[in-house]
Amino acid sequence: MRLADVWLRYRRRGPWVLRGVTAQLNPGEAATIVGPNGAGKSTLLNLAAGLLRPTHGLVTGRPARVGFVPERFPADQPFTARRYLTFMAKVQGLADPAPRIAELSDRLRLTPLLDTLLPELSKGSAQKVGLIQAMLIEPELLILDEPWEGLDARTRDEVPLIIAEILAAGRRVLVSDHFGQTAELPGIRVWELVNGELVDEGTDDEAKCVVELVVKADEVAKTVADLREGGHHVNRVRAADREDLESWHDMARSEGSS
Ligand SMILES: Nc1ncnc2c1ncn2[C@@H]1O[C@H](COP(=O)(O)OP(=O)(O)OP(=O)(O)O)[C@@H](O)[C@H]1O
Numbered sequence: 001m002r003l004a005d006v007w008l009r010y011r012r013r014g015p016w017v018l019r020g021v022t023a024q025l026n027p028g029e030a031a032t033i034v035g036p037n038g039a040g041k042s043t044l045l046n047l048a049a050g051l052l053r054p055t056h057g058l059v060t061g062r063p064a065r066v067g068f069v070p071e072r073f074p075a076d077q078p079f080t081a082r083r084y085l086t087f088m089a090k091v092q093g094l095a096d097p098a099p100r101i102a103e104l105s106d107r108l109r110l111t112p113l114l115d116t117l118l119p120e121l122s123k124g125s126a127q128k129v130g131l132i133q134a135m136l137i138e139p140e141l142l143i144l145d146e147p148w149e150g151l152d153a154r155t156r157d158e159v160p161l162i163i164a165e166i167l168a169a170g171r172r173v174l175v176s177d178h179f180g181q182t183a184e185l186p187g188i189r190v191w192e193l194v195n196g197e198l199v200d201e202g203t204d205d206e207a208k209c210v211v212e213l214v215v216k217a218d219e220v221a222k223t224v225a226d227l228r229e230g231g232h233h234v235n236r237v238r239a240a241d242r243e244d245l246e247s248w249h250d251m252a253r254s255e256g257s258s
Helices: 041-049 081-091 098-107 123-135 153-168 217-229 242-257
Strands: 002-008 018-024 030-034 056-060 066-069 141-145 172-176 189-194 197-200
Touching: 002 041, 018 041, 030 041, 030 153, 041 066, 041 141, 041 172, 041 189, 066 123, 081 098, 081 123, 098 123, 123 141, 123 153, 141 153, 153 172
Parallel strands: 018 197, 030 172, 030 189, 066 141, 141 172
Antiparallel strands: 002 018, 002 056, 189 197
16 A cells, blocks of 8 residues: 555645645554644544545555544444444354454453443553454554553553464554554564654664463473474573463463353
């Protein structure tokens, strides 16, 4: 997908929000848009999603399946989360959406709230519905506007995994993030908006990540040996704390229920 000399203002003679933005996002690439409040991050995402049209310039090569998570999920709709997601899945052509909805709801810990009315959900839970909605049909381009807003810590931890999986499948991700948390994801391009112009700061090729595993105590020696054999550097081994064990039990539960 390519943005070529894109200019945007919301009304005639209004201030330019984007000025001559040129950028490209190839399959298997992710970019994070950074900049202060009002810099134009959401505007750029809406353009990429096809919800806004440039005043001048072109957006070309947008993939057919775009998943979009807006900054604020519009929760003022008289449906339960399950009905809303089922409807959205059918609109997108998914014949039997129940298994996919169950899988994603388990992953984002929304399952107990699936039969709650959308307006009764907390902001973070509504945000989860927005995230699930965008992933019902695996998107070729996933657009996330401030995905961490309102999410609890454990769901926040899922976001980088979701992004990594989409990239590994050769799809694309565009994310806005005024706290700069995504800038630390491996291989991500950083697009900074400065006075409406986009500065592509590229990727940090030297970036390193830590992957945490939880294994049974009697499997530690073998796991460490296997990882070393695979060419990985093992930093340290420590006893699992409560949070590690909770996530282990959650995983075991969701595997048992699927
Ligand atoms: N629908 C609209 N009509 C008129 N002006 C708008 C509209 N949406 C955004 N703007 C203006 O465009 C500029 C960029 O807004 P945008 O929401 O894209 O910024 P942002 O970087 O996403 O900000 P934030 O970090 O606060 O979410 C702001 O000056 C904003 O007031």
